[in-house]
Amino acid sequence: RKEVEQDPGPFNVPEGATVAFNCTYSNSASQSFFWYRQDCRKEPKLLMSVYSSGNEDGRFTAQLNRASQYISLLIRDSKLSDSATYLCVVTLNQAGTALIFGKGTTLSVSS
Amino acid sequence: NAGVMQNPRHLVRRRGQEARLRCSPMKGHSHVYWYRQLPEEGLKFMVYLQKENIIDESGMPKERFSAEFPKEGPSILRIQQVVRGDSAAYFCASSLGQGEGPQHFGDGTRLSIL
Numbered sequence: 001r002k003e004v005e006q007d008p009g010p011f012n013v014p015e016g017a018t019v020a021f022n023c024t025y026s027n028s029a030s031q032s033f034f035w036y037r038q039d040c041r042k043e044p045k046l047l048m049s050v051y052s053s054g055n056e057d058g059r060f061t062a063q064l065n066r067a068s069q070y071i072s073l074l075i076r077d078s079k080l081s082d083s084a085t086y087l088c089v090v091t092l093n094q095a096g097t098a099l100i101f102g103k104g105t106t107l108s109v110s111s
Numbered sequence: 112n113a114g115v116m117q118n119p120r121h122l123v124r125r126r127g128q129e130a131r132l133r134c135s136p137m138k139g140h141s142h143v144y145w146y147r148q149l150p151e152e153g154l155k156f157m158v159y160l161q162k163e164n165i166i167d168e169s170g171m172p173k174e175r176f177s178a179e180f181p182k183e184g185p186s187i188l189r190i191q192q193v194v195r196g197d198s199a200a201y202f203c204a205s206s207l208g209q210g211e212g213p214q215h216f217g218d219g220t221r222l223s224i225l
Contacts, residue, residue, distance in 0.1 A: 041200060099146070
């Protein structure tokens with residue numbers, strides 16, 4: 001079983017749509033959780049951290065379920081500029097050194 | 112530009128040659144990480160370094176690969192006797208300290224082996 005699994009997509013949605021991505025992780029010792037985005041295999045950029053209580057940043061909402069080892073990202077009112085690959089990322093230890101990446105979910109938003 | 116600087120952006124080598132990839136962390140950051148992204152794959156952790164110390168090299172291939180982060184100058188990822196399978200994007204990230212703040216990534220070096 002892969003350490004971090006994501007549905008690769010692609011998700012093709014129209015502008016304004018709401019889209020949700022899911023991610024599961026295999027190691028129950030995972031401590032920190034993030035969503036990154038990557039455009040055309042350029043450098044990954046941190047989108048948001050994911051906290052146990054869930055957190056929101058504008059149109060983006062992240063949820064964490066430690067019992068199910070499941071992370072989600074919800075994007076509301078999709079924009080063309082949201083088209084990218086979304087990477088689910090975890091770290092194993094409290095200090096958070098090595099990032100463990102999923103392969104990513106590709107989103108394409110069209111007008 | 113105060114971000115993570117990697118060079119070269121693109122590097123072409125023939126099989127058997129050596130490749131040297133350089134990374135200068137963000138200003139004030141003393142922790143450097145190297146990741147590799149093979150075609151159609153996700154990013155994989157390779158090595159974590161602080162100045163003059165390798166902290167975690169659990170992701171490094173056992174042979175031909177080495178990394179350093181000297182007291183002065185950039186971090187270097189060195190690949191000896193390159194093979195076609197080394198073709199990938201190599202990303203460097205830096206952070207303020209261990210577990211302090213997110214990791215910020217450089218633009219990457221695209222290594223192509225002929």
